[in-house]
Amino acid sequence: MHARGAGAGSRVTLQTVADVVGVSRATVSNAYNRPERLGAELREQILDAARQLGYPGPNPAARQLRLGRSGMVGLLFTEPLSYAFSDPAAVLFLGAVARECETANAGLLLLPSPPNSDMARTLRGAVVDSMCIYSMPEDHEAVQAVMERQLPTVFVDQPRIRGTAFVGVDDRHGGRLVGEHVTALGHHNVGILTPRLLADDYVGPVGDDRLAASTFRIFKERFSGIRDALRHGPLPDVRITTQERNNTPEDGEAGAHVLLDSEPRPTAILGLTDQLALGALRAARARGLSVPGDLTLTGFDDIPEAATSDPPLTTIQQPLVEKGTAAGRLLLDLLQGGPAKEEMLNIRLLVRESSGPAREG
Known part of the structure; x- marks a missing residue:
């Protein structure tokens, strides 16, 4: 069968294919969307005519709107896209979310919203069925854009909004440990x-005003838990110095050098993430300091490198994979009309070789 051309400059549509083959629009639609309703010969005849006419098939977005379902889950986070592939904690979390989506044949759309980006407009038009918000400030305009759409949404780490699904850990307790x-x-x-x-x-250094104003709740909680334990513990006159940096080993190293230049020099540096603590380990090596003989180091997260560093890093272990699995499962449950649940996961202190007694004198 040779399809008759639609004419130069004419727009080829579903109806064009139907007219050429001599069938209804519904039959052509079935060839793409419900192939089991057609015999193999008729379907191939329709698809062959469509190829000759240059018809690309039904518009996916229009079809999704008709069905009311896109098959996509959106995941919003507050860092550049490269963060999703470079930060070990994020990689473990995102991988677990993706595996849960695979079980439901759903796609995962990553939506980065770093500082000074304008993601709100994109989010209002994003073709997704549900949304996972991963560690975003509550007052971020992107979060508000998602809430306005009233999509099934799971929040991970932050923000924590009454009546919504949430997955997280007790970060203040981890800092206190x-x-x-x-x-x-x-x-x-x-x-x-x-x-x-x-x-x-x-x-730079973190003052009380900056900590109080912090919109990144998990780090504010970890910081506050550590500070409370130090200030109200049994040791008198504990001196605390601070540095705020981006969450990379390179920034952790730079911040640690600043801390180590202070007088008196810290005998312990506590990273609120393993990435920062591993950067501090680099700084200690560069200065010829023994860990833990001269300097105790601790982290938070228990990424894989924490156990294999030299020395292995004392850290707070949080279940990063389980966190992603729980978030993905809650998302899929919400899509099926399930309730908005909260899941608080367990954490624990893993004492390894990077921490030891303070050297006297």
């Missing part, structure tokens, strides 16, 4: 390395 650990080891001079606390480009 770290603070109690280094206090028990006799450390009076302690440095804290934190990722950014506000959506700006600030680097």
